[in-house]
Amino acid sequence: MTAQILDGKATAAAIKSELTERVTALKAQGVTPGLGTILVGDDPGSRWYVNGKHRDCAEVGIASIQRELPATATQEEIEAVVRELNDDPACTGYIVQLPLPKGIDTNRVLELMDPAKDADGLHPMSLGRLVLNQTGPLPCTPNGIVELLRRHGVEINGAHVVVVGRGITVGRSIGLLLTRRSENATVTLCHTGTRDLPAQLRQADIIVAAAGVPHLVKPEDVKPGAAVLDVGVSRDENGKIVGDVHPGVREVAGWLSPNPGGVGPMTRALLVQNVVEAAERAAAAAR
Ligand SMILES: Nc1nc(=O)c2c([nH]1)NC[C@@H]1CN(c3ccc(C(=O)N[C@@H](CCC(=O)O)C(=O)O)cc3)C=[N+]21
Numbered sequence: 099m100t101a102q103i104l105d106g107k108a109t110a111a112a113i114k115s116e117l118t119e120r121v122t123a124l125k126a127q128g129v130t131p132g133l134g135t136i137l138v139g140d141d142p143g144s145r146w147y148v149n150g151k152h153r154d155c156a157e158v159g160i161a162s163i164q165r166e167l168p169a170t171a172t173q174e175e176i177e178a179v180v181r182e183l184n185d186d187p188a189c190t191g192y193i194v195q196l197p198l199p200k201g202i203d204t205n206r207v208l209e210l211m212d213p214a215k216d217a218d219g220l221h222p223m224s225l226g227r228l229v230l231n232q233t234g235p236l237p238c239t240p241n242g243i244v245e246l247l248r249r250h251g252v253e254i255n256g257a258h259v260v261v262v263g264r265g266i267t268v269g270r271s272i273g274l275l276l277t278r279r280s281e282n283a284t285v286t287l288c289h290t291g292t293r294d295l296p297a298q299l300r301q302a303d304i305i306v307a308a309a310g311v312p313h314l315v316k317p318e319d320v321k322p323g324a325a326v327l328d329v330g331v332s333r334d335e336n337g338k339i340v341g342d343v344h345p346g347v348r349e350v351a352g353w354l355s356p357n358p359g360g361v362g363p364m365t366r367a368l369l370v371q372n373v374v375e376a377a378e379r380a381a382a383a384a385r
Contacts, residue, residue: 099323099349100348101351102250103354104246104247104325104327104360105359106363106364107359109245109246109250109364110242113364113367113371114157114370117158117371118157118158121159122159124374124377125159129190130160131160131376132160133151133152133155133163133192133217134165134191134192135164135165136183136192136195137165137167137195138169138176138198139167139168139198139199140168144195148164150366151193151366151369155370158370160370160373161188163188163189163192169199170199171199173202173207176194176198176207180207180211181210184210190377191216191376193369194208208220209222213234214376215376216234216372217369218369219235219241220237220267221235224236229274231278235375235376236275236368237272238366239267239272239308239361240274240275241368241371242368243306243361243364244281246327246360246364247327252353254282256282256284257283257284257304258301258304259273259276259284259286259302260286260288260299260302260304260306261285262295262305262309263288263289263307263329263330268308269306272306283304286298286302289309295314295319296318296319299315300321302320302321304326305325305326305327307326307341310330311342312334312341313340313341313345314342315328315343315347316346317347317349320351322351322352323351325352326353326354326355328342328355328361329342329357330342330357331357339357339358
């Protein structure tokens with residue numbers, strides 16, 4: 099058996115095309131959504147990601163507001179830019195590209211953001227709303243994973259999902275989405291303290307591998323027919339992406355997300371969705 103592909107690139111393109119119509123409708127009401135990005139330092143990877151986000155926004159008709167600070171920027175200088183975007187009506191949603199340079203208190207920066215403009219869905223207020231089942235921006239990668247499964251017809255209702263990794267952006271928050279009544283999955287969260295990871299993985303109908311450990315999920319750990327999502331991004335000595343899933347899993351799994359071309363493009367598409375939805379909420383509140 100060879101796994102069917104969970105095509106993140108094609109699915110992200112479909113989502114962006116749907117969002118284009120919603121942006122057009124907003125513009126007809128006199129609202130142009132604008133994505134802001136705050137990039138601190140000159141890490142080429144971070145710059146590449148930020149540029150990708152602006153390209154996605156341009157594709158759907160969203161305006162771009164780019165702010166860049168040198169790696170030597172102080173806490174106060176970064177916070178001043180956060181305040182500026184909070185106050186800028188042209189900026190309907192924004193992100194602070196992470197990680198911030200050493201010595202910067204990241205949580206203080208993130209807590210200063212206007213939660214109504216949180217495009218990542220990672221503001222403490224957004225995560226709190228998610229726990230409380232209130233509407234608000236959802237974390238992009240978990241939301242992208244749910245959407246990728248849904249649009250490929252993979253059954254989530256009643257499924258046992260095993261998540262590997264307890265990072266804030268994926269592992270910690272995806273269980274909150276998957277265990278809502280609307281998704282109705284059972285979720286096990288595994289991490290480096292898990293005693294017998296292969297035993298947990300073998301129980302899974304769906305595996306979300308988000309540990310950042312190259313080839314952590316081996317073919318013999320996967321139940322035949324399971325859906326496997328490869329979220330990890332490590333690099334080999336040539337700079338090529340190495341995921342958390344061993345290539346041999348393709349012969350065992352029923353569904354597999356490629357990496358690249360799987361979860362990454364979905365993360366970006368759901369970021370665009372958060373910006374559109376924040377603008378829609380703001381437009382509705384102004385009416
Ligand atoms: N505030 C904040 N929000 C983020 O969402 C955020 C962040 N900081 N810091 C860094 C990570 C990383 N991240 C990626 C998004 C898309 C791809 C992506 O689209 N990758 C492509 C291409 C990969 C390649 O070839 O390099 C793919 O998977 O096909 C990758 C990585 C968002 N992040």
